[in-house]
Amino acid sequence: MLSFSGKRLLGLGHRVSAAAVVGRGYHERVVDHYDNPRNVGSFDKNDSSVGTGLVGAPACGDVMKLQIRVDEESGKIVDACFKTFGCGSAIASSSVATEWVKGKKMEEVLSIKNTEIAKHLSLPPVKLHCSMLAEDAIKAAVKDYEAKKAKHLGNAEAAQVEKA
Amino acid sequence: MLNMLSVFSVLRRQFLENNCLNVFLIMRRSKNCSLFSLLRTSLKELVYENTTKRGLWLSASSLVHEDLLLHPGIPSNFCINTRSFSIPAKRFARASNCRGLDHHDFPEFRVLNRFLCSSEAGSGELPRCWNCGGAAVSPGPFLACGLCGSVQPVDQSIDFFQIFGLERKYEIKDGNLEVKYKDWQKKLHPDLVHSKSEKEKMFAAEQSARVIDAYRTLSKPLPRAIYLLKLEGVHVDEEKTITDPDLLAEMMDIREAVEEANDSHALNQIQTQVEEKFEKCSRSFEQVFKMHDFDNAIAAIERMRYYDRALEEITKKL
Numbered sequence: 001m002l003s004f005s006g007k008r009l010l011g012l013g014h015r016v017s018a019a020a021v022v023g024r025g026y027h028e029r030v031v032d033h034y035d036n037p038r039n040v041g042s043f044d045k046n047d048s049s050v051g052t053g054l055v056g057a058p059a060c061g062d063v064m065k066l067q068i069r070v071d072e073e074s075g076k077i078v079d080a081c082f083k084t085f086g087c088g089s090a091i092a093s094s095s096v097a098t099e100w101v102k103g104k105k106m107e108e109v110l111s112i113k114n115t116e117i118a119k120h121l122s123l124p125p126v127k128l129h130c131s132m133l134a135e136d137a138i139k140a141a142v143k144d145y146e147a148k149k150a151k152h153l154g155n156a157e158a159a160q161v162e163k164a
Numbered sequence: 165m166l167n168m169l170s171v172f173s174v175l176r177r178q179f180l181e182n183n184c185l186n187v188f189l190i191m192r193r194s195k196n197c198s199l200f201s202l203l204r205t206s207l208k209e210l211v212y213e214n215t216t217k218r219g220l221w222l223s224a225s226s227l228v229h230e231d232l233l234l235h236p237g238i239p240s241n242f243c244i245n246t247r248s249f250s251i252p253a254k255r256f257a258r259a260s261n262c263r264g265l266d267h268h269d270f271p272e273f274r275v276l277n278r279f280l281c282s283s284e285a286g287s288g289e290l291p292r293c294w295n296c297g298g299a300a301v302s303p304g305p306f307l308a309c310g311l312c313g314s315v316q317p318v319d320q321s322i323d324f325f326q327i328f329g330l331e332r333k334y335e336i337k338d339g340n341l342e343v344k345y346k347d348w349q350k351k352l353h354p355d356l357v358h359s360k361s362e363k364e365k366m367f368a369a370e371q372s373a374r375v376i377d378a379y380r381t382l383s384k385p386l387p388r389a390i391y392l393l394k395l396e397g398v399h400v401d402e403e404k405t406i407t408d409p410d411l412l413a414e415m416m417d418i419r420e421a422v423e424e425a426n427d428s429h430a431l432n433q434i435q436t437q438v439e440e441k442f443e444k445c446s447r448s449f450e451q452v453f454k455m456h457d458f459d460n461a462i463a464a465i466e467r468m469r470y471y472d473r474a475l476e477e478i479t480k481k482l
Contacts, residue, residue: 054407054409055412056406056407056470057403057405058404058406058466058469059469061469061472061473061474063416063419063470133405136405
């Protein structure tokens with residue numbers, strides 16, 4: 001089982017060689033995301049322009065956190081990062097998800113389907129739920145941002161009403 | 165069409181041909197049947213009549229007597245004085261303990277068996293051995309025949325708890341699972357049937373696989389909990405994504421802590437904490453399950469699975 005990819009940044013994990021990959025059956029794109037993790041990290045949860053999606057798959061005890069930074073005026077996602085504890089397929093799925101949401105509008109990313117992610121990574125049927133988890137994480141992040149925005153607006157309105 | 169007289173003549177013939185094993189089987193087979201006392205009397209008479217065969221039949225009668233001690237009302241003079249027999253009892257005992265009687269020697273047995281079946285009272289409920297037709301006589305699940313020892317085909321209606329003789333509940337203190345598991349494998353393991361028919365080999369493979377499955381499921385708390393819910397018809401949906409923020413945030417923290425811990429002391433500390441949480445969930449599951457609160461039971465199982473996974477990661481790291 002592959003663990004949190006952040007560990008690899010510190011050079012503590014061991015590399016999965018290409019030969020081993022062929023034997024074990026991970027697609028090269030999955031291995032690529034594991035060897036060269038992109039967008040691993042964290043944003044400040046309390047930042048008003050950040051939406052956080054935290055999802056889990058009870059079957060394997062995986063946890064996935066996906067965060068998006070949204071530009072308020074354009075409604076576009078300018079940055080994204082993730083942190084996933086789970087198998088290689090789950091890590092790769094969330095990594096792909098962060099890559100795909102960058103530069104897109106929030107409505108657009110809601111249409112990203114898990115089947116697309118699974119196809120991109122050539123996930124076997126037994127790992128399809130990992131891509132589903134990534135799709136759910138995107139939706140949860142967007143939902144969180146919207147909720148924050150609504151609350152923020154609500155607070156601002158209340159403040160204005162009070163002033164007036 | 166077999167009738168009562170024919171049964172006696174079968175018994176007589178087997179006796180006169182010195183087929184002690186077959187005689188033994190007939191007596192055992194008719195144990196639950198109304199014919200039994202008559203057959204017993206008949207055997208006694210045969211033994212007395214045929215003094216030349218006395219030696220052989222002394223040990224036969226003593227074995228039949230021992231075996232039939234459970235039967236009420238056995239007359240005390242049934243068993244002839246065994247001290248004067250010439251055939252070593254051990255040889256006979258070994259012969260009568262051998263499993264899987266080969267029917268080439270005893271073609272009448274199947275017919276006899278069907279006849280005895282129809283004369284048995286109230287035994288319609290008992291499962292029967294495919295090999296000797298014997299009804300399940302001993303208590304416990306019918307995985308192997310008590311009479312001829314043949315392994316039986318898997319009966320899916322016998323659940324895992326029944327295989328180990330346990331009540332269907334979460335707490336299994338002093339279940340002695342390992343001892344019972346080994347006992348079953350002594351009767352069912354495929355290695356023991358390597359010289360038997362293909363059919364029996366297949367039965368042995370399936371039965372022992374089922375017992376292994378049962379042992380693995382019941383020996384750990386989490387699979388046991390899931391199995392209990394399954395027996396109640398509640399399916400724990402494993403594919404569904406969960407978004408419970410508290411549980412997930414907690415798990416994130418635990419997993420991050422495990423990642424960052426660098427020495428075994430720190431890991432052991434986390435391990436103890438997570439184990440405690442698991443225990444708490446486990447007890448909570450027991451409570452809600454007893455009250456048939458299946459929604460909360462599923463929630464408890466989800467938490468337990470997460471803690472279990474974290475414990476796996478800690479163990480890997482240690």
